[in-house]
Every structure is written in structure tokens, then in C-alpha cells.
Amino acid sequence: MHYPYTATATLLALLLYLVVTMAVGRARVKYGIKAPAVTGNEQFERTYRVQMNTVEQMVFFLPALWLYAVLVNDIGAAVGGLIWVIGRAVYAAGYIADPTKRGTGMMISFLAQIGLFLGALFGVVRALLG
Amino acid sequence: MHYPYTATATLLALLLYLVVTMAVGRARVKYGIKAPAVTGNEQFERTYRVQMNTVEQMVFFLPALWLYAVLVNDIGAAVGGLIWVIGRAVYAAGYIADPTKRGTGMMISFLAQIGLFLGALFGVVRALLG
Amino acid sequence: MHYPYTATATLLALLLYLVVTMAVGRARVKYGIKAPAVTGNEQFERTYRVQMNTVEQMVFFLPALWLYAVLVNDIGAAVGGLIWVIGRAVYAAGYIADPTKRGTGMMISFLAQIGLFLGALFGVVRALLG
Numbered sequence: 001m002h003y004p005y006t007a008t009a010t011l012l013a014l015l016l017y018l019v020v021t022m023a024v025g026r027a028r029v030k031y032g033i034k035a036p037a038v039t040g041n042e043q044f045e046r047t048y049r050v051q052m053n054t055v056e057q058m059v060f061f062l063p064a065l066w067l068y069a070v071l072v073n074d075i076g077a078a079v080g081g082l083i084w085v086i087g088r089a090v091y092a093a094g095y096i097a098d099p100t101k102r103g104t105g106m107m108i109s110f111l112a113q114i115g116l117f118l119g120a121l122f123g124v125v126r127a128l129l130g
Numbered sequence: 131m132h133y134p135y136t137a138t139a140t141l142l143a144l145l146l147y148l149v150v151t152m153a154v155g156r157a158r159v160k161y162g163i164k165a166p167a168v169t170g171n172e173q174f175e176r177t178y179r180v181q182m183n184t185v186e187q188m189v190f191f192l193p194a195l196w197l198y199a200v201l202v203n204d205i206g207a208a209v210g211g212l213i214w215v216i217g218r219a220v221y222a223a224g225y226i227a228d229p230t231k232r233g234t235g236m237m238i239s240f241l242a243q244i245g246l247f248l249g250a251l252f253g254v255v256r257a258l259l260g
Numbered sequence: 261m262h263y264p265y266t267a268t269a270t271l272l273a274l275l276l277y278l279v280v281t282m283a284v285g286r287a288r289v290k291y292g293i294k295a296p297a298v299t300g301n302e303q304f305e306r307t308y309r310v311q312m313n314t315v316e317q318m319v320f321f322l323p324a325l326w327l328y329a330v331l332v333n334d335i336g337a338a339v340g341g342l343i344w345v346i347g348r349a350v351y352a353a354g355y356i357a358d359p360t361k362r363g364t365g366m367m368i369s370f371l372a373q374i375g376l377f378l379g380a381l382f383g384v385v386r387a388l389l390g
Contacts, residue, residue, distance in 0.1 A: 001200055001201055001253075001254075001257045004254060004257045004258050007197055007200075007201065007250070007254045007257070008254055008258065010193055010197060011197065011247070011250060011251055011254060014190055014193060014194060014247060015247075017189070017190055018190065018247075021186065021190070034229070035176075035179060035225070035229040035230075035232065036172070036175040036176045036178070036179040036225075036229055037175075038179075042296070045296040045297075046295075046296050048296070049295060049296040049298075051186065052186075055185065055186055055189055055315065056281065056311065056312075056315055058189045059189065059277070059315050059318045059319065059322075060274055060277055060278065060281070062189075062193060063270055063274060063322060064274060067267055067270060067271065070261055070267075071261055071267065095295070095296075099294070099295040099296055100295075102295065117271070117274060117278075120267070120271060121271055123261075124261075124264060124267045124268050124271060127261045127264045127267070128264050128268065131330055131331055131383075131384075131387045134384060134387045134388050137327055137330075137331065137380070137384045137387070138384050138388065140323055140327060141327065141377070141380060141381055141384060144320055144323060144324060144377060147319070147320055148320065148377075151316065151320070164359070165306075165309060165355070165359040165360075165362065166302070166305040166306045166308070166309040166355075166359055167305075168309075181316065182316075185315065185316055185319050188319045189319065192319075192323060
């Protein structure tokens, strides 16, 4: 395995995602929202939106993370990945408490994603020219 | 290609996902739910929730599956992947029939995901220490 | 890096996704839809559905793209990926203007996905038999 640090960051991201996913299951029971409904209680909706937004970010984050790892280096990707996980945890805690407080965490993980994306872009241009 | 069995399991997962996705398109026509609406008919909502939940699980499943394949082995990942696909098929059939019957399939695929995750975690710890 | 063209196509897909994602953030402000709500204004809902549908397609597209790249070849995967990105851009523009006009772009990216999937399936069968 050539990318142990990126693999570690990926597992941390999956762990965070597991926590926000299981929170939705608990909120469904706690607030009595019966499937297939996903609305009807503000607190349930916050929990669900945290999961959905995390999904929406992961489909960008994971490919950018691994392209960075392969095209640039393992340790840099892992640092970006770790910042992303921290940002997402801050986002989730903020959103559950008050949706207007989701900005800080969102910005941290967004910047991590953009950094990974730009690094991967630099790496692929170098690979195409090299 | 060093991971032919994991690749096969991945293609089976994509095939299952294709089936649940196309079911949403058909349900949209059948129950007259015009885009961008995703609510308004219980049966449509069930079909749509099956797709969304499959998306929500895939973003965890696919990275865990491939980390397991690379860090542990191909055949074990493929077995976990096959169990996941079976669980998801059981889940989809149960949910469409009656949302309260979605538990069994959900549990099967959830356990497969957790098994792959824990195996990958073991693999990465071994790689970091080794 | 053995797959520079597929990596380039992936970065283009992420760029397209970034554009449709940021459009949702802008639409949230423009139409005054406060989190956690995702309904309440037709134009916001269109923008949000474009993002969600792109997520729904990406979880199929990215694995199919990379399995094709590894199992068949880099350049073919990249061509399929480029067609997918074009289809998604046409889809987004059509949907925002009028949801009934989303069919053309959807069909282009769907056919690209199916082509990548079938190519990868051929590749894996060849790998298992070879």
C-alpha cells in the first residue's frame, strides 16, 4: 500500500460519515418521522440535512483526495483530508445547534476540498506535460 | 488488474443501483410526479427513498470495499461486496412493499459495510506499523 | 500516473459538480430558502434537483469510469468521461430553464455511463477468464 496516510484520512472521513448517518436513524425514532417521510420536524430535518450535505461533499472530496495522493503525494493528501474531517465535524455540530451557524465548518471543509482539487489539477497538468 | 473479484462485486453493485435508479424514472411517469417535485405520492416516495438511501450507503460502501481489497485481499472484499448487494436488493424489495419491512435488508448491507470498514482499518494499522 | 486522461476527465467532472453545487448556495440566498428547508420556491428546487441528480449519477459514473480505465484503457475512459461532462452541462442548463427540457442532457450522460459500464464489464470478464 503506497498511500497509508491517505487511506487513514479516508477511514476517518468514513467514520465521521457513519456518525452523522446513524444520527439520522436515531432522530427518525426520537421525533417519530416515519419512512418514507424526510420532513415534518425541524430537528430531524437538520440532522438529515447534515447527512445529505456530507454526501454531497464526499462525492467531490474523495476523488479529489485520491487524485492528489496519486498525482502529488500521500502526506499532503492526508493533511487535506484531516482538515476536511475536522471541518465536517464542526459543520455538523454547528448545524444541529443552529442552522445559521453552519458556515464556519462548511468553509473549512470547502477550502480543504478546493486545495486538494487545485493540487490534483497541478499534478495532472504536470503529468500530461512531463 | 489485481482485483478482478472486487471489480466484479463493484459492477454488481452498480447494476443494482442502475435498477433502483431506473425504477424512480418509471415511478415518476406512473404516479405523475413532475420534476422538480419528489413528493406527492407515497409509492413514488418509497421508490425515491430506496434510491437515495442506496446513494447514502454507496459513498461509504465503495471506499470501504476498495480499501479492504487493497489493504487486505481481493476475495474477502468481493465476498463483503456480494453480501452488500444482496442486502440492498432485499432492502429495496422490502421498502417498496412496506417501509416498515426495510430493516432486514438494511441490516445485512450495514453489517457488510462495517465488516469491510473494520477489515480496512486493521489493514491500514498493519501498514502504518509494518 | 498511468491514467492521466481519465484523471483529467475526473477533474472536469468535479469542476462541473462544483459549479452546480455553488449554484444551489447562490439560489438559497437569492430565493430566501433558509436551511434546513429545500423546498418553497420552484426555481430553487430546480437548482437543487440538478445538484442532487448529479450526485445520483456520479456515484455510478466515477466507479464505472475508473474500472473502464483500469480494465480497458485510459483514453477510452476519458472520452466517455468527457461525453458525460458535456451531457451533464446540457442537462443542468436545460433543467434550470425548463424541467421538461432535461431529457437530452440526461440521455447523453446516461449513454456515456452505460458505455463505460459495459466496457468495464467486458474488461472484467476478460480478466477473470484470462
